[in-house]
Amino acid sequence: MSEAERADLLLQIYYYMRLTRAMEDRTRTLFLQGRIVGGVYTAQGHEATTVGAAMTLRDGDCIVPQHRDLGMHLVRGVSPRAVMCQWLARGNAPTLGRDGQLHIGDMHHGVVPMISMLGESLPVACGVALVMKMRRRSTVVLASCGDGATSTGAFHEALNFASVQRLPVVFVIENNGYAYSTPTAKQFAIEQLAQRAVAYGMPGESVDGNDVLAVMEAVGRAVAHARSGQGPALVECRTFRVRGHSEADKADYVSPALRQEWLTRDPIKRFEEYLTAQGLLSAERRREIEARVRSVVDDAVAFAEASPPPDPATVADYVFAPDGPIAIVGEPGATDPRYVNALDTRTGRPFCTMSQVEEAVTRL
Amino acid sequence: MTAVTYLEAISQAIREEMRRDESVFLLGEDVGTYGGAFKVSAGFLEEFGPERVIDTPMSETAIIGSAVGAALMGMRPIAEMQYIDFITCGFDQIVNMACKMYWRSGIPLPLVIRGPAGGGTHGGPFHSASPEAWFFHTPGIKVVMPATTYDAKGLLKAAIRDNNPVLYLEHKLLYRLPELREELPSEDYVVPLGKAIIRRRGRHITMLTYGAMVHQCLKAAEQLATEDGLEVEVVDLRSLTPLDRETIKESVKRTNKVLIVHEDTLTGGVGAELAALLAEELFDYLDGPIMRVAAPDAPYPYAPPLEMAYLPGVERIVAVARQLAAY
Structure with missing residues (x-):
């Protein structure tokens, strides 16, 4: 990679981190304004982990993100408009108003929709990786979970199965200190969650989850391991949930000193200082990026606000998929409209989770 | 073959x-x-x-x-x-x-x-x-x-x-x-999901059932025919979801009496929904109460005498069918 390419890459990362933060800040505002009716879960302080982890992937790879992984979604090309339509429960949201939050996905672009039962996505990640292995692909699945989800049976079953089958999965644990109000001391009795890897016979490492370059290095190593056919790997990213579990949670169970300590380690501020010190981020470039971020968020909110609510007459619709041929995702011709899984057959239109041409926001 | x-x-x-x-x-x-x-x-x-x-x-x-x-x-x-x-x-x-x-x-x-x-x-x-x-x-x-x-x-x-x-x-x-x-046919075939089948034709009582209980119902129907002269219709649902409401309703409209038989426990079982469906949609056609034969509301037991008492069998089906026929 040339110096110029490296500089572009670093600014791209910075842009994604800023966009992630800005999208969530705006989401919070919409919630406080009463325009989002359901729960709002954000991830201030997780941007280095979510963006850094996803930046290690290539075309054909797949993410299995959770509720605080907006950064992963944006890096992989998920549409800010679609995200805002989800929050605002619009009829043209990826879930057509059936579900909210980041519970969205599009297999043709390698994004698996999550459910609220955290940990349950990990076995699903194994199934996606199983198909990659069967089809002799050199692609990988990046599946995330929090510290809380490591206590589920699904976590154990998935990591064990992935290892026995030598599946190309990278498990990223976002250890952010708390599962709702439960601190890690009540969640597990080991020093670091990366130690769990030993029991499954896979490599594991623990990394500063607020250092985006360190995250990229560690997850990059894990991805290379998985891609080479040696089986799964685990990376624990140590970060902190500086806000509540949801925006309705004041999180007064977290000591102000602890929160303050982590606020000083803010991943965006740290990366910004690094870029500035390296002479890669001028004041002017920074203003440009900020303006770009603002315009993308404004566009997403405006689009969602102008979008229609779902039609109540459709409340019992879409329970079963129609008959017809199904393509194996990622094979040539898999998006041919004759396949039931090529288009969103609920609407007869293409899936709308990913950024569309008219948005053109995903790259700097 | x-x-x-x-x-x-x-x-x-x-x-x-x-x-x-x-x-x-x-x-x-x-x-x-x-x-x-x-x-x-x-x-x-x-x-x-x-x-x-x-x-x-x-x-x-x-x-x-x-x-x-x-x-x-x-x-x-x-x-x-x-x-x-x-x-x-x-x-x-x-x-x-x-x-x-x-x-x-x-x-x-x-x-x-x-x-x-x-x-x-x-x-x-x-x-x-x-x-x-x-x-x-x-x-x-x-x-x-x-x-x-x-x-x-x-x-x-x-x-x-x-x-x-x-x-x-x-x-x-x-x-x-x-x-x-x-x-079995040597050529490829499917049985479509959501289609029930009438295993035995009759005009006095419809038995709605599925799985192994189909065979218990058929034996009961035979006994009722021989001993009571009752013509029992046995409908094998085959699919529970989608449910073949048409076949169910068409049969009950002809027989006007329904006995639902399943191996699962009684309360909140599939039979409860079938009964509700018929009560809602075919009330005017019914000449007797919708009756059910199912396992009792208890976990499945191990010892043979308990298991025998638990599983719906021909004897119970025949007894309940006779009650219904006499109604």
Whole structure:
């Protein structure tokens, strides 16, 4: 990679981190304004982990993100408009108003929709990786979970199965200190969650989850391991949930000193200082990026606000998929409209989770 | 052509679908080297190899969850529960992950979960389950239960080709029952999901049933014909979801009396919904109370005298049918 390419890459990362933060800040505002009716879960302080982890992937790879992984979604090309339509429960949201939050996905672009039962996505990640292995692909699945989800049976079953089958999965644990109000001391009795890897016979490492370059290095190593056919790997990213579990949670169970300590380690501020010190981020470039971020968020909110609510007459619709041929995702011709899984057959239109041409926001 | 068992019909369906479609594969505990606890997949590993006949760890959540992931990719996995009782260990993957997937994401999930259900084999409280009511109640999954060898093959093929999660409940008492041996068509066939069949025609009482209870009802119908001159119609539902409301209603409109028979426990069972449906839609046609024969509201017992008392059998069905006929 040339110096110029490296500089572009670093600014791209910075842009994604800023966009992630800005999208969530705006989401919070919409919630406080009463325009989002359901729960709002954000991830201030997780941007280095979510963006850094996803930046290690290539075309054909797949993410299995959770509720605080907006950064992963944006890096992989998920549409800010679609995200805002989800929050605002619009009829043209990826879930057509059936579900909210980041519970969205599009297999043709390698994004698996999550459910609220955290940990349950990990076995699903194994199934996606199983198909990659069967089809002799050199692609990988990046599946995330929090510290809380490591206590589920699904976590154990998935990591064990992935290892026995030598599946190309990278498990990223976002250890952010708390599962709702439960601190890690009540969640597990080991020093670091990366130690769990030993029991499954896979490599594991623990990394500063607020250092985006360190995250990229560690997850990059894990991805290379998985891609080479040696089986799964685990990376624990140590970060902190500086806000509540949801925006309705004041999180007064977290000591102000602890929160303050982590606020000083803010991943965006740290990366910004690094870029500035390296002479890669001028004041002017920074203003440009900020303006770009603002315009993308404004566009997403405006689009969602102008979008229609779902039609109540459709409340019992879409329970079963129609008959017809199904393509194996990622094979040539898999998006041919004759396949039931090529288009969103609920609407007869293409899936709308990913950024569309008219948005053109995903790259700097 | 030789007559095959219900179990061989299941085996044939999977093997033929795996030969026909490279996206079909089987995963579960002991399905490969051992050929399955009941030998449904005997010889599959040799024919299809370890990537399409996957011996898994003892992990129902991983089995069903992986099947969901593979189905998201457009494959058609068949997830075997060694005994259907163990489906509870993977419940969340079914009711939250699989059942809501297409509805909320538009991504179809062509997935079959199958395994041996039902009692009569001295399996006790953890190897005799009839779990259909939980899934019958849950939107987003189709539920089928074949009673005959022909249907065992045809319904399974239809389930594998369906673009939705399908729970295929095979009754283990029927697996090797000699009287269910049947010569099957040599050509490819399916039994469509959502179509009931009238196994015996009659004009006095309709028996609505499915699975192994179809055979108990047929025996009861024969006895009632011989001893009482009653002409009982026996409707084998075959699919619980989708439910063939038309066939059910058409039959009841002719007989005006309904006896519902299932092996699952009584309260909140499939029969409760059938009764509600008929009470709502065919009230004017009914000449007697809608009656049910089912297992008592207790867990499935082990000791033979308890098991005999628990399972609905010909004697109880005949007794209740006589009450209904006399009404």
